[in-house]
Amino acid sequence: MSAHDRREESEQQNDPLARERAHLASSRAALRTMREEVAALDIRDVTANWVNAEVLRSQIDERIKALADLAHTPLFFGRLDYGAGVQEGQRFHIGRRHVHDGDGDPMVVDWRAPVSQPFYRASRKDPQGVELRRRFGYTGGELTAYEDERLGEGGEGAEQEEGVSRLIQAEIERPRVGPMRDIVATIQPEQDEIVRSGLGGTVCVQGGPGTGKTAVGLHRVAYLLYAHRERLARTGTLVVGPNRSFLHYIEQVLPALGELEVGQATVEELVAGAGKVEVRGLDGAAAAVVKGDARMAEVLRRALRSQVAMPVEPLVVVRGSRRWRVPAYEVEEIVRELLDRDIRYGAAREALPQRVAHTVLVRMEQAGEAPDDRVQDQVARNAAVKALVKAVWPAVEPARLVWRLLSDAEYLAAHAEGLLDAEEQKAVLWEKPPRSARAAKWSAADAVLVDEVADLVERTHSLGHVVLDEAQDLSPMQYRAVGRRCSTGSATVLGDLAQGTTPWATGSWSEALAHLGKPEAVVEELTAGFRVPREVIAYASRLLPHMSPGLAAVRSVREAPGSLSVRRVDGDGEGRDVEVVAACRESLGREGSIGLIAADARVPALAAALEAAGLAYLAPGEETTPDVRLTLVPASLAKGLEYDHVVLDEPAAVVDGEPDERTGLRRLYVALTRAVSGLVVVHSAALPPQLAA
Numbered sequence: 001m002s003a004h005d006r007r008e009e010s011e012q013q014n015d016p017l018a019r020e021r022a023h024l025a026s027s028r029a030a031l032r033t034m035r036e037e038v039a040a041l042d043i044r045d046v047t048a049n050w051v052n053a054e055v056l057r058s059q060i061d062e063r064i065k066a067l068a069d070l071a072h073t074p075l076f077f078g079r080l081d082y083g084a085g086v087q088e089g090q091r092f093h094i095g096r097r098h099v100h101d102g103d104g105d106p107m108v109v110d111w112r113a114p115v116s117q118p119f120y121r122a123s124r125k126d127p128q129g130v131e132l133r134r135r136f137g138y139t140g141g142e143l144t145a146y147e148d149e150r151l152g153e154g155g156e157g158a159e160q161e162e163g164v165s166r167l168i169q170a171e172i173e174r175p176r177v178g179p180m181r182d183i184v185a186t187i188q189p190e191q192d193e194i195v196r197s198g199l200g201g202t203v204c205v206q207g208g209p210g211t212g213k214t215a216v217g218l219h220r221v222a223y224l225l226y227a228h229r230e231r232l233a234r235t236g237t238l239v240v241g242p243n244r245s246f247l248h249y250i251e252q253v254l255p256a257l258g259e260l261e262v263g264q265a266t267v268e269e270l271v272a273g274a275g276k277v278e279v280r281g282l283d284g285a286a287a288a289v290v291k292g293d294a295r296m297a298e299v300l301r302r303a304l305r306s307q308v309a310m311p312v313e314p315l316v317v318v319r320g321s322r323r324w325r326v327p328a329y330e331v332e333e334i335v336r337e338l339l340d341r342d343i344r345y346g347a348a349r350e351a352l353p354q355r356v357a358h359t360v361l362v363r364m365e366q367a368g369e370a371p372d373d374r375v376q377d378q379v380a381r382n383a384a385v386k387a388l389v390k391a392v393w394p395a396v397e398p399a400r401l402v403w404r405l406l407s408d409a410e411y412l413a414a415h416a417e418g419l420l421d422a423e424e425q426k427a428v429l430w431e432k433p434p435r436s437a438r439a440a441k442w443s444a445a446d447a448v449l450v451d452e453v454a455d456l457v458e459r460t461h462s463l464g465h466v467v468l469d470e471a472q473d474l475s476p477m478q479y480r481a482v483g484r485r486c487s488t489g490s491a492t493v494l495g496d497l498a499q500g501t502t503p504w505a506t507g508s509w510s511e512a513l514a515h516l517g518k519p520e521a522v523v524e525e526l527t528a529g530f531r532v533p534r535e536v537i538a539y540a541s542r543l544l545p546h547m548s549p550g551l552a553a554v555r556s557v558r559e560a561p562g563s564l565s566v567r568r569v570d571g572d573g574e575g576r577d578v579e580v581v582a583a584c585r586e587s588l589g590r591e592g593s594i595g596l597i598a599a600d601a602r603v604p605a606l607a608a609a610l611e612a613a614g615l616a617y618l619a620p621g622e623e624t625t626p627d628v629r630l631t632l633v634p635a636s637l638a639k640g641l642e643y644d645h646v647v648l649d650e651p652a653a654v655v656d657g658e659p660d661e662r663t664g665l666r667r668l669y670v671a672l673t674r675a676v677s678g679l680v681v682v683h684s685a686a687l688p689p690q691l692a693a
């Protein structure tokens with residue numbers, strides 16, 4: 001060892017930060033070795049078969065990808081030193097993935113491993129065997145700080161009674177560029193309980209804006225994939241979000257956690273794929289409300305069952321010189337029995353010929369013949385039996401059935417009797433019925449109806465786990481559509497009743513969960529707000545009693561003095577637009593992302609104003625870059641998104657852009673709660689009185 005090395009070693013021993021940096025460096029080296037080992041695997045030794053080799057190769061490629069060392073995601077973010085107990089004297093560095101040294105000893109443990117759990121849960125009251133918890137701070141990939149909490153007896157440290165620690169605060173306020181990031185280093189105890197809850201049960205999370213619902217849902221998927229990797233690899237997992245721009249915003253979180261296999265879709269995409277109808281039409285609110293109502297499920301069920309017609313003539317099967325006759329009432333018995341059983345229309349249709357053939361077989365036996373199974377199959381395929389099935393239990397094309405219901409007033413009336421009143425029936429009927437199912441301009445709600453019928457005909461494939469975000473906005477029929485995609489699995493349902501902005505938005509989680517088919521799900525509440533500073537959330541919460549009475553305001557963990565500014569511009573709108581552009585420019589003088597949120601109808605005018613001022617801007621879902629950090633956001637797309645700084649244009653226009661006041665106020669509430677560091681409200685019209693109060 002050189003004198004220089006010796007000096008370095010002794011400095012490290014005295015300097016904890018230097019020691020941690022050294023551990024980081026050796027962990028990275030170990031990760032590199034792990035990657036090289038995988039890359040060097042010679043698959044010729046293990047498989048001679050070409051197909052197997054291809055499969056193995058792609059698995060190895062995946063593994064290499066998963067072992068990548070990402071420059072901007074620190075390899076570990078925390079450390080636990082256990083005191084007395086099962087893990088006595090053990091020390092673990094906690095990170096996004098497991099890293100081990102040449103002897104197989106862990107250098108970094110995965111945050112999802114059981115030994116990591118106390119990192120998120122232990123407190124001074126309940127240390128869970130932990131002596132010391134250390135959190136690391138990074139600047140541009142460099143380990144630059146740490147924060148200690150001594151949880152053992154008489155301990156002291158960074159833990160605070162109120163609010164969150166300094167590092168967490170800094171993490172939340174770290175300027176945003178690009179898509180949503182993970183929160184793995186700073187998951188809070190109440191969030192962790194949800195993240196680590198078991199795969200078997202469905203969890204529903206109610207939480208105000210910025211309480212971390214989306215973050216928690218995504219981390220739960222990552223956790224479940226770790227804890228039940230094989231099972232979920234077989235059954236699949238899916239994240240359902242409200243629109244594409246939202247899905248783009250969250251799409252990097254799971255890959256950053258090493259999970260590359262999770263699907264993402266909007267409800268519309270889910271059902272359009274299955275029902276094979278393309279959504280090209282729009283419904284008025286009245287039609288959409290009825291089409292989304294759960295009573296429609298019964299209308300569809302009745303219509304489908306009405307396709308089954310009782311036989312009127314006996315079945316006559318000719319085989320060789322003999323004729324076998326089954327009277328109509330006997331066939332009817334079989335049909336009724338199939339109708340009574342809880343099986344899909346399609347499955348019953350497949351079972352019918354075998355059942356009928358069986359009665360023929362019984363007759364043959366009674367006549368002294370000794371037919372075997374092959375004979376039953378032959379009879380089932382006999383032309384007379386086929387013709388009977390076609391007449392009695394016809395094949396159904398789901399889109400055609402829905403087309404007929406929405407086109408034919410009498411047909412609808414026959415199946416909606418006692419379920420939908422005359423006005424409701426009128427609301428769903430097409431004014432000008434398309435000539436065929438193919439020619440129909442299906443709406444989003446129609447596609448859900450087709451999907452429901454498709455499921456009645458043939459069971460929808462169920463995934464192992466589905467995360468449903470912004471769930472408050474789904475209609476009962478949409479809940480059913482999502483529910484059948486996790487009928488044998490479980491779900492994480494995330495939402496905020498106060499942010500419901502559809503005419504059918506759910507009023508209670510128990511109702512929503514019943515439609516989803518998970519009435520036994522537990523409803524958890526998140527109450528601590530991470531995104532929005534205290535001053536801003538207090539301002540937005542003025543709306544709560546007017547739009548969602550009974551819901552408690554979010555308790556923000558962050559104080560950011562000066563984070564709210566409300567600017568009134570006298571005179572016409574031109575002055576206001578100038579002020580809006582000025583506010584955007586001012587925000588651009590700070591670090592991070594900027595969202596200009598405005599009523600949808602105001603977007604074109606503001607786009608023109610930004611262009612005239614030479615300010616480049618993006619649409620929601622387009623990734624911010626260091627060069628273009630401003631996004632022009634129509635209020636209807638703001639849900640779920642966030643920006644470091646928000647400029648909110650004309651609150652009254654946001655409220656007026658909605659069909660009713662309650663929806664308008666909720667839309668405004670969403671817009672007011674997108675800011676992490678600062679909100680500037682610019683208006684020339686009077687503020688809505690509920691906000692001005």
Ligand SMILES: Nc1ncnc2c1ncn2[C@@H]1O[C@H](COP(=O)(O)OP(=O)(O)OP(=O)(O)O)[C@@H](O)[C@H]1O
Nearest residue numbers: 183186187188209210211212213214215530531640
């Ligand atoms: N424990 C945490 N540590 C650090 N940041 C957090 C934590 N929890 C939440 N956040 C941050 O707070 C912000 C809001 O989180 P998220 O978008 O998940 O909230 P939400 O409840 O889904 O909000 P909304 O109702 O508005 O959709 C995000 O930037 C998220 O990273």
